[in-house]
Amino acid sequence: MSQEREKFQLRNWELVSINPNNRNWIWSDYFNYWAITIQSVIGFSLIASFYLLYDLNSIIVFSGCLISTFLVFLFTSVIGKISQSSGLPFPVILRMSMGFNGARYIGMIRGFVGIFMFGVQTFFISKSIGYLIRIILYQIDNQILSNEYLLMFFYGLNPLDWFSLFITLLFQLYLFTKGPETNRIFIKFSALFVYLGLIIFFIMIISEHYSELVNSLILSTNVENAISKKNILPLFYVSGTMFAYFSILIVSYGDFSRYAKNNKEMKLGNFSLIFNLIIFSFFSLLLTIGSDIILTKNSISADSLLTNPHDIIAKFNNSVLTVFSLIFILVSMLSTNLIANYIPSQNALINFLPNSLNLNKASYVIIFFGLIVGGFWLSIFSQSRIIFVFDNLAAFFGPIFGVVVADYYYVKKQKINHKELFYPKDDTEYAYSAGWNYKAIFSLVVGFIFSASAIWNSNLSFLESCGWLIGACISFVLYYLLNKN
Secondary structure: OHHHHHHHOOOOHHHOOOOHHHOOEOHHHHHHHHHHHHOOHHHHHHHHHHHHOOOOOHHHHHHHHHHHHHHHHHHHHHHHHHHHHHOOOHHHHHHHHHOHHHHHHHHHHHHHHHHHHHHHHHHHHHHHHHHHHHHHHHHHOOOHHHOHHHHOOEOOEOHHHHHHHHHHHHHHHHHHOOOHHHHHHHHHHHHHHHHHHHHHHHHHHHHHHHHHHHHHHHHHOOOOOOOOHHHHHHHHHHHHHHHHHHHHHHOOOHHHHOOEOOHHHHHHHHHHHHHHHHHHHHHHHHHHHHHHHHHHHOOOOOOOOOOOHHHHHHHHOOHHHHHHHHHHHHHHHHHHHHHHHHHHHHHHHHHHOOOOOOHHHHHHHHHHHHHHHHHOOOOOHHHOOHHHHHHHHHOOHHHHHHHHHHHHHHHOOOOOOHHHHHOOOOOOOOOOEOOEOHHHHHHHHHHHHHHHHHHHOHHHHHHHHHHHHHHHHHHHHHHHHHOOO
16 A cells, blocks of 8 residues: 555645535635636726627627626536535546546646746736836836836846836735635635725716716617527627636636535535626726726827726826725735636645645745746747647646546546545556546547637637537546446
8 A cells, every 4th residue: 555655646635635624615705706706807808898899789798797607606516516525626536537647647737727827917916016116116206217227128027027026926925825714814805805996996986977977888788689690699709708717717616615614605605606797797897987988088098998907097197096906906916816826726736746745835836937937928928829838728627627527426426435535555446547547538638629629720719718618518428428337
């Protein structure tokens, strides 16, 4: 047994089942979790664009968003139950279907995407911190930013940019390594803090521009001819795009559902995504329209309607407003980076090298690569085809979901042998063939081909937002058939 443990490298206390006393997440914690997933700059821009820029019927936009969030609710509840009932993180759940070695390498696909996106997100967080530092320095001395040392650039970043990047990485290292309970508190603070900011800005706008805001809202929300053939394709487009926005979170949702008090609390919390969407859509739409009204009244020109918060802030040229807005954006981006990139990457790394890594050591690895990606994002990575590589890696997520769900519910019949997940014997079902379940790998690869085909073939680009769903269905059916008695 000792040789088997060493062979598959399974020992690590960070990966074992959560103590029942520490399973304290209730529905409100998952409400906060889903709040910060949608409170990002991208989420704001995406929702506002659907309603205001693409000339889509508002009923179609709203219906498409509801369809996508219902699918997310359904899929996260299905895969989340596995970790909720067992207390195990996503990479360990993979051991059941992929085999011990398969789980290490397949799990690192999620890890690679998470680490890379952590670096990219860190870069943009550092840019916001850099703006705040510049505002402060300018208030102290309006000539200091013209200093020749601050005008020297190394790989597209000047000393102030590099300083902001280091500060961002160190702050995230300090904040994110405090443990699960601190993470839960930060997620709660972030969700409520950002909603507070949206309410404050909404009150500021509506108190002075109520009538114009209502009139513009009526004009922008045409509900005529909502039910017609011509709206089928837009409905498909909106649903697929919104689902794709959330899809990166689904496959590794077990990293958070393992903390749920019970399955009912988790499902109720997941359902709150729909309410978060409604609330955030309301604020995104009204703040975008309200900002346009204010800019027009102040004779501030804009080539088009602005849906990106950074662009809106820049147009106002108000230091106080800019500082407050950037603080809210920073909190939002930090919490999103935590749940979408940092924690999934941390668990994937520990599962890959369980004998060598713990939570802190895995954090140092993430921060190191975050420095590389963030530091060279502007000059190298954003100019290269590396995004195409990570798009292809992300195309594995749907097929992974399909295999895991088919294996747990229909092959394993919802039974988990916890001991053999960590202390395997020669004949354990999780060992498969030298630690690889070739039926699962075959199903995964075939599903990936279908999932990624829209990326490879421009003629299928209209299906790209549905690649996750297509790959998940193909892998699910194929794995089920391969294991059918």
